[in-house]
Amino acid sequence: MTDSPVTKGDDAREPRLVLGIDLGTTNSLAAIRAGSEARVLRNQQGEALIPSVVCYQPDGKTSVGSAAKALRLEHPDRTVSSIKRLIGKSFADAEPDVAKLPFAVVASERNLPRVAIGDDRHSPEEVSSLILREVRRTAELAVGRSLHEAVITVPAWFDDTERQATKDAAALAGLDCLRILNEPTAAALAYGIDGGKDGTVLVYDLGGGTFDVSVLRIQDGVFRVLSTAGDTHLGGDDFDALLAQRILATLPERARDSVNEDPYVLQAVNQAAESLKIRLSEAESAELELDLGDRGIAKVTVTRPEFEAAIAPLVQRTLDCVQRAIADAGVGLDAVGDIVLVGGSTRVPLVRSRLESFCGKPPHTHVDPDQAVALGAAIQADVLAGNDRSLLLLDVIPLSLGIETLGGAVQKLILRNSTIPTSVTEEFSTGVDGQTSVDLRIFQGERELAQNCRQLGNFQLAGIPPMPAGLPRIAVTFLVDADGVLRVTAREQRTEVQAGIQVSPSFGLTRDEVRRMMLESLEHAQDDFLAREAIEQRQKAEAMVRGTRQALELAELPPDQIYSVHKAVKALDRLLADNADAKALNAGCEELTKVTATIADDVISSAVTKALREEQENS
Amino acid sequence: MIHIPAPDPFAVFSLPRQLELDDTALERKYLELSRDCHPDHNRAADTDDCAAVLQRAAEINDAFAVLKDPWQRARALIEAESPGALDRNKKLDPMFLAEALELAEEVAFAKDEAIAPLRERLGAALAQDFAAVAAAIAADDYDGAARRVHGSHYHQKALADLEARA
Numbered sequence: 144m145t146d147s148p149v150t151k152g153d154d155a156r157e158p159r160l161v162l163g164i165d166l167g168t169t170n171s172l173a174a175i176r177a178g179s180e181a182r183v184l185r186n187q188q189g190e191a192l193i194p195s196v197v198c199y200q201p202d203g204k205t206s207v208g209s210a211a212k213a214l215r216l217e218h219p220d221r222t223v224s225s226i227k228r229l230i231g232k233s234f235a236d237a238e239p240d241v242a243k244l245p246f247a248v249v250a251s252e253r254n255l256p257r258v259a260i261g262d263d264r265h266s267p268e269e270v271s272s273l274i275l276r277e278v279r280r281t282a283e284l285a286v287g288r289s290l291h292e293a294v295i296t297v298p299a300w301f302d303d304t305e306r307q308a309t310k311d312a313a314a315l316a317g318l319d320c321l322r323i324l325n326e327p328t329a330a331a332l333a334y335g336i337d338g339g340k341d342g343t344v345l346v347y348d349l350g351g352g353t354f355d356v357s358v359l360r361i362q363d364g365v366f367r368v369l370s371t372a373g374d375t376h377l378g379g380d381d382f383d384a385l386l387a388q389r390i391l392a393t394l395p396e397r398a399r400d401s402v403n404e405d406p407y408v409l410q411a412v413n414q415a416a417e418s419l420k421i422r423l424s425e426a427e428s429a430e431l432e433l434d435l436g437d438r439g440i441a442k443v444t445v446t447r448p449e450f451e452a453a454i455a456p457l458v459q460r461t462l463d464c465v466q467r468a469i470a471d472a473g474v475g476l477d478a479v480g481d482i483v484l485v486g487g488s489t490r491v492p493l494v495r496s497r498l499e500s501f502c503g504k505p506p507h508t509h510v511d512p513d514q515a516v517a518l519g520a521a522i523q524a525d526v527l528a529g530n531d532r533s534l535l536l537l538d539v540i541p542l543s544l545g546i547e548t549l550g551g552a553v554q555k556l557i558l559r560n561s562t563i564p565t566s567v568t569e570e571f572s573t574g575v576d577g578q579t580s581v582d583l584r585i586f587q588g589e590r591e592l593a594q595n596c597r598q599l600g601n602f603q604l605a606g607i608p609p610m611p612a613g614l615p616r617i618a619v620t621f622l623v624d625a626d627g628v629l630r631v632t633a634r635e636q637r638t639e640v641q642a643g644i645q646v647s648p649s650f651g652l653t654r655d656e657v658r659r660m661m662l663e664s665l666e667h668a669q670d671d672f673l674a675r676e677a678i679e680q681r682q683k684a685e686a687m688v689r690g691t692r693q694a695l696e697l698a699e700l701p702p703d704q705i706y707s708v709h710k711a712v713k714a715l716d717r718l719l720a721d722n723a724d725a726k727a728l729n730a731g732c733e734e735l736t737k738v739t740a741t742i743a744d745d746v747i748s749s750a751v752t753k754a755l756r757e758e759q760e761n762s
Numbered sequence: 763m764i765h766i767p768a769p770d771p772f773a774v775f776s777l778p779r780q781l782e783l784d785d786t787a788l789e790r791k792y793l794e795l796s797r798d799c800h801p802d803h804n805r806a807a808d809t810d811d812c813a814a815v816l817q818r819a820a821e822i823n824d825a826f827a828v829l830k831d832p833w834q835r836a837r838a839l840i841e842a843e844s845p846g847a848l849d850r851n852k853k854l855d856p857m858f859l860a861e862a863l864e865l866a867e868e869v870a871f872a873k874d875e876a877i878a879p880l881r882e883r884l885g886a887a888l889a890q891d892f893a894a895v896a897a898a899i900a901a902d903d904y905d906g907a908a909r910r911v912h913g914s915h916y917h918q919k920a921l922a923d924l925e926a927r928a
Binding site: 322362363365523526527532535536537546548554561562563564565566567568569570571618622623624625630632 | 763764765766768793796797800801802803813816817819820821823824826827
């Protein structure tokens with residue numbers, strides 16, 4: 144996907160406002176920066192945190208946020224939470240999480256997780272888009288203006304497909320996602336603006352479902368990420384799960400098994416576990432009595448040492464990540480000036496004490512761990528809006544990207560912790576005479592074998608002019624953009640033909656699905672859709688005008704054909720200049736397609752003939 | 763699959779092709795170029811422009827990654843001055859190779875107390891390699907420089923193995 148264009152003709156009197164959104168596993172919130180001050184946006188009740196929960200009620204109504212959380216015990220099997228754990232994943236990847244969720248998740252035809260509510264199936268992108276829509280609505284009420292652009296944060300450790308899926312969710316919510324921003328980087332930005340010193344900073348971000356650590360260097364307003372490491376399956380929810388096990392263990396064996404089948408009771412146990420954890424952050428021990436009806440009463444006392452012994456292995460896993468990030472950054476622990484804590488789970492005393500003894504200094508505590516990410520996103524949003532040129536973020540790609548070679552090995556193209564944007568170009572050819580397409584399989588991960596890495600998708604280079612085997616020289620550029628998302632472009636170098644690339648993502652939504660879902664969301668947000676449709680139609684028309692003009696220059700066509708193509712291109716170009724609406728542009732595009740369809744093959748083949756002739760003359 | 767080399771990093775940074783670079787000045791230049799070219803500050807209205815901005819920003823980031831590392835910098839310099847030199851000179855002097863392999867063997871069987879002295883020796887060997895590369899480049903002997911760059915890989919590999927054991 145290409146970056147969305149900047150909307151032209153913004154009202155000059157009002158500064159462009161871009162939302163910063165922290166789309167969390169358990170809670171989400173928005174912030175905005177107008178002037179130098181960034182602030183979180185609150186609803187009329189004064190709450191900033193919007194629970195990342197969606198309830199599909201039996202009567203067809205959909206509730207989001209606090210309203211949905213309140214319905215959790217009433218409709219546990221219809222209330223969707225922790226959706227961030229599923230976004231951009233395959234069903235197989237998601238399965239360990241699915242087992243712990245009180246609502247049903249099934250595999251789609253393409254083996255992707257779908258939330259099952261009755262007979263309805265919802266993709267994680269759809270669920271996330273409802274949360275984003277609620278965040279947006281809350282923000283619009285707080286600001287008193289309609290908002291359609293946002294910077295959305297994700298764990299630094301999210302891979303390509305998880306990032307792309309988040310962008311798709313934003314599009315479904317009618318938001319133009321100007322940037323996918325890494326959560327620890329956002330937090331560092333909030334820290335740096337809030338009187339943090341220049342130097343090297345370690346951001347330790349332990350949220351509900353994910354863990355990230357990043358090492359950054361801050362210097363004259365430039366925030367440069369040196370390295371990042373993390374675990375998308377490690378967070379406070381896992382602490383809760385350990386306590387839930389403790390609670391269940393007090394029940395008789397028969398009751399225990401039936402509890403696991405019953406979403407109502409499971410939800411109650413999970414909620415009780417969370418409250419135990421929160422109390423154990425303050426007190427030395429906590430007691431709990433949970434009436435589970437005919438299954439008996441769960442009565443538990445947990446002391447802090449017991450709790451800490453249970454979670455110690457998880458905390459150690461975070462420290463292993465810290466060690467790796469420090470090593471990858473090429474600095475010593477002694478070079479780290481400040482340790483910034485982010486995420487609600489950093490309130491757990493053991494997390495703080497272990498981190499302190501590991502790093503040899505106490506963490507910095509001036510930044511609010513719940514708000515830092517959203518505030519940082521708002522600051523970056525302000526930079527992207529063009530309101531602040533004094534700041535610059537330089538982030539990295541968390542996992543290496545590679546291509547499958549013979550024998551199932553992965554050859555790395557881009558190494559982890561490379562500063563983004565970054566790019567590499569490789570040349571490919573064909574193996575068979577007349578071959579017109581080449582398949583490339585792209586993987587993300589650090590392992591040597593493809594089977595141990597995450598496949599991002601199949602990239603098919605199509606439209607290669609038919610030539611003897613080995614003759615085409617297709618230069619393929621792999622570029623990781625500032626969102627950490629891969630873009631692939633290809634060009635056949637002899638003919639200068641821009642090879643088409645067909646991407647079939649292994650995970651997440653296909654482009655067609657995104658289009659279809661946007662159509663379906665019409666009833667919710669017709670305006671959003673029309674606006675976006677107009678933008679996309681415009682982009683398509685612009686691309687067609689450009690592409691056809693290039694082809695005309697390249698091809699040798701009879702004058703009458705040149706004339707008719709020119710006429711159609713000009714007509715479409717005029718529509719663009721007149722700012723015609725999507726319908727008119729679509730008609731113009733179809734007209735041009737009609738004219739070029741009959742000669743498209745000729746254009747290609749004459750371009751190829753020409754190129755081949757030159758090749759022979761040269762040799 | 764054939765790798766198409768990135769643009770000459772010295773050219774991207776408008777620097778003369780030289781092995782010795784001032785780290786602080788290099789970093790300052792990098793931040794300056796980034797401020798001018800980063801897509802965050804150059805969100806173009808036209809998607810084509812945007813691709814160009816991204817490509818330019820990628821060039822700057824990738825060039826900096828090469829220039830800040832002395833060994834990568836040496837390779838880029840050799841490749842820019844004498845394209846193909848690194849590919850042409852993979853055959854090493856048998857004497858050098860024998861010594862390097864001997865050192866690697868010592869690493870593989872080193873007892874704990876031998877690790878610290880070995881680390882020192884490998885460090886010294888790498889410093890020697892680098893000095894030899896620098897001298898060859900200064901004498902415009904890019905084939906010689908390329909051979910020594912390849913030779914240094916044995917020392918680097920042995921050092922990495924040693925650190926993995928320690």
